[in-house]
Amino acid sequence: MSRILELKECLALHPYTRQLRPGARANLAEITSVYTHQFINIVKSEMYWGAYMKVLVAYMSRTGNTKKVAEAIYGVIPEPKEIKRVEDVTTLEGYDLTFLGFPILRFGPDGKTKTFLETHVKDKTIALFVTHMAPEGVPELQEWLQKFRDAAVGANILGFFDCQGEIHGLMKTIVRLNRDPHVRESIQTSQGKPDTVRLERARTFANETMNKLKP
Numbered sequence: 001m002s003r004i005l006e007l008k009e010c011l012a013l014h015p016y017t018r019q020l021r022p023g024a025r026a027n028l029a030e031i032t033s034v035y036t037h038q039f040i041n042i043v044k045s046e047m048y049w050g051a052y053m054k055v056l057v058a059y060m061s062r063t064g065n066t067k068k069v070a071e072a073i074y075g076v077i078p079e080p081k082e083i084k085r086v087e088d089v090t091t092l093e094g095y096d097l098t099f100l101g102f103p104i105l106r107f108g109p110d111g112k113t114k115t116f117l118e119t120h121v122k123d124k125t126i127a128l129f130v131t132h133m134a135p136e137g138v139p140e141l142q143e144w145l146q147k148f149r150d151a152a153v154g155a156n157i158l159g160f161f162d163c164q165g166e167i168h169g170l171m172k173t174i175v176r177l178n179r180d181p182h183v184r185e186s187i188q189t190s191q192g193k194p195d196t197v198r199l200e201r202a203r204t205f206a207n208e209t210m211n212k213l214k215p
């Protein structure tokens, strides 16, 4: 009976759930006699899922916005997991899913981002997340975001998330000089982003993406 409680505890603690303790598999026969088939099926699928899924969160970030989103995503992912800067990633081999995050730089992915995607993501399961100073939903954004999908040739893209990220430093000065008032407004609207609301959306995105992997 104590083993059943342990299993239940694990499931309650880890909603998706990750780590059943060593020995849990051996005790399945023991608990079948006591518990409902429904519960057993949950345990079996969670064991399978938890035992095999390895997730990487990799991000490129100059001023910290994409890093914040990466850390929010990483926070809700079950073990085994890793978080790295894209610059430190040599391969996506060995990961069942990789969350890849980048900023928009000049209306789409910059050269390094394109090279990374073109080199590493073919035949891999990935989810993309992107930050940008433009408010979510402005029409031109869709075209810029599409360029990230286009660069991820041959990847199985499980999900895509984007949110506004504050414009910093020299770029802020450059944007201030822009003739288009809508572009200049982004300085104000992007301030403090990604905020708690957006980071929570990123967590939801991560959870939903992880759910797509479940057997």
Ligand SMILES: Cc1cc2nc3c(=O)[nH]c(=O)nc-3n(C[C@H](O)[C@H](O)[C@H](O)COP(=O)(O)O)c2cc1C
Pocket: 060, 061, 062, 063, 064, 065, 066, 067, 102, 103, 104, 105, 106, 107, 108, 131, 132, 133, 134, 164, 165, 166, 167, 168, 171
């Ligand atoms: C050189 C440069 C170009 C940028 N170009 C765009 C752009 O075309 N569209 C946009 O919405 N944001 C643009 N941004 C803003 C960044 O995408 C945004 O601030 C992002 O959140 C930065 O992420 P990071 O802090 O992770 O580097 C640009 C920023 C820089 C520095």
